[in-house]
Every structure is written in C-alpha cells, then in structure tokens.
Amino acid sequence: xxxxxxxxxxxxxxxxxxxxxxxxxxxxLDEALPQIRAVxxxxxxxxxxxxxxxxxxxxxxxxxxxxxxxxxISERTLAVGPYQGAMGCxxxxxxxxxxxxxxxxxxxxxxxxxxxxxxxIACDSRTRSELVVPIVQGGRVHAVLDLDSPELDAFSREEAxxxxxxxxxxxxNVTF
Ligand code: SME
Numbered sequence: 136x137x138x139x140x141x142x143x144x145x146x147x148x149x150x151x152x153x154x155x156x157x158x159x160x161x162x163x164l165d166e167a168l169p170q171i172r173a174v175x176x177x178x179x180x181x182x183x184x185x186x187x188x189x190x191x192x193x194x195x196x197x198x199x200x201x202x203x204x205x206x207x208i209s210e211r212t213l214a215v216g217p218y219q220g221a222m223g224c225x226x227x228x229x230x231x232x233x234x235x236x237x238x239x240x241x242x243x244x245x246x247x248x249x250x251x252x253x254x255x256i257a258c259d260s261r262t263r264s265e266l267v268v269p270i271v272q273g274g275r276v277h278a279v280l281d282l283d284s285p286e287l288d289a290f291s292r293e294e295a296x297x298x299x300x301x302x303x304x305x306x307x308n309v310t311f
Pocket of ligand 1: 201222223224227231232233234235254255256257258259262265281283
C-alpha cells in the first residue's frame with residue numbers, strides 16, 4: 136500500500152510545547168486513554184509497555200519536553216528507561232530529585248514549580264514543572280513515570296488522577 140502510515144493513536148495534531156487550558160487537556164487525555172488502553176491490552180512485557188506508553192503519552196501530552204520511565208535497578212538506584220525528549224540523566228539515586236522522592240515515598244509527586252522542590256535534578260534546565268507517578272507491584276516500586284514540562288504548573292491534579300489509574304491498570308500484569 137502506498138501513502139498509508141500508522142501514526143499512533145488518533146488525536147488532533149498539536150505543536151510540541153503547547154499548554155492547553157486544563158479542560159482542553161483533560162478532553163484530549165480522555166480521548167487518548169481508551170485508545171492507549173486498547174493498544175496495551177494483554178501486553179505483559181515491561182519494555183514493550185514502557186516504550187509504547189512513552190510514545191503515546193508524548194503524543195497526548197503536548198506540554199511535555201520529557202516523557203518516560205526510570206527503572207529501579209537496585210535498592211538505591213534508578214536507571215533511565217524508554218523515553219521521548221531530550222537526553223535525560225542516566226542514573227538517579229533514590230535520595231535525590233523528584234523521581235527519587237516518588238520512588239522512596241511511593242507517592243505521586245506533582246511539582247508545579249521545580250525551583251521550589253529541594254534537590255530537584257535539572258537534567259534539562261528548561262524544565263519548570265513535573266509529574267512523577269510510581270509503578271508499584273507487590274508493595275515495591277519497580278519504576279516511575281516521569282513527565283516534565285518547560286511550562287509552570289503543566290500537570291493538573293485531574294491529569295495526575297487519570298495517569299495514576301492508567302499506570303495501575305496497564306502495569307498490573309507486567310513482569311518486572
Ligand atoms: N526531573 C527529574 C530528573 C529526571 S530528568 O529531568 C529526565 C528529577 O528531579 O527527579
């Protein structure tokens with residue numbers, strides 16, 4: 136077939152860096168979520184799920200300049216996993232940064248202004264807000280989903296709630 140390309144999930148195109156108002160961001164996310172769930176249905180391989188989520192959340196969340204995963208490779212260390220965006224730090228000590236705080240506390244970290252977060256790791260100096268979601272199985276954090284934006288307050292509570300539910304469901308049967 137000529138001229139037919141699969142371009143991920145069906146969403147209106149949006150320029151990278153666009154920060155829509157919250158209701159429009161939620162509408163876009165709600166359009167994307169069932170499609171993302173359908174794509175990942177039944178997939179149990181951690182890298183397949185992480186890579187595909189990095190790709191599709193990057194497409195969905197146009198406000199991001201980094202979208203991907205850090206994987207827990209030891210008690211104290213996260214290593215970078217599948218992602219989209221400019222190069223990220225390769226390793227993060229659990230004692231450091233927003234990702235470390237998320238992995239240590241097992242709590243979502245929504246940081247509207249990273250300059251106010253003690254110990255924030257500036258892999259990319261343009262990043263101004265972040266959302267980090269833990270991926271927990273059997274009481275242990277196996278990875279974190281890290282979303283960064285060059286805009287302040289780019290991730291609302293409502294987006295966080297939806298992404299927590301997504302991550303919970305799509306990683307439930309993944310083998311780490
Ligand atoms: N922002 C993260 C570091 C990872 S990178 O920016 C991709 C943090 O403070 O944990």
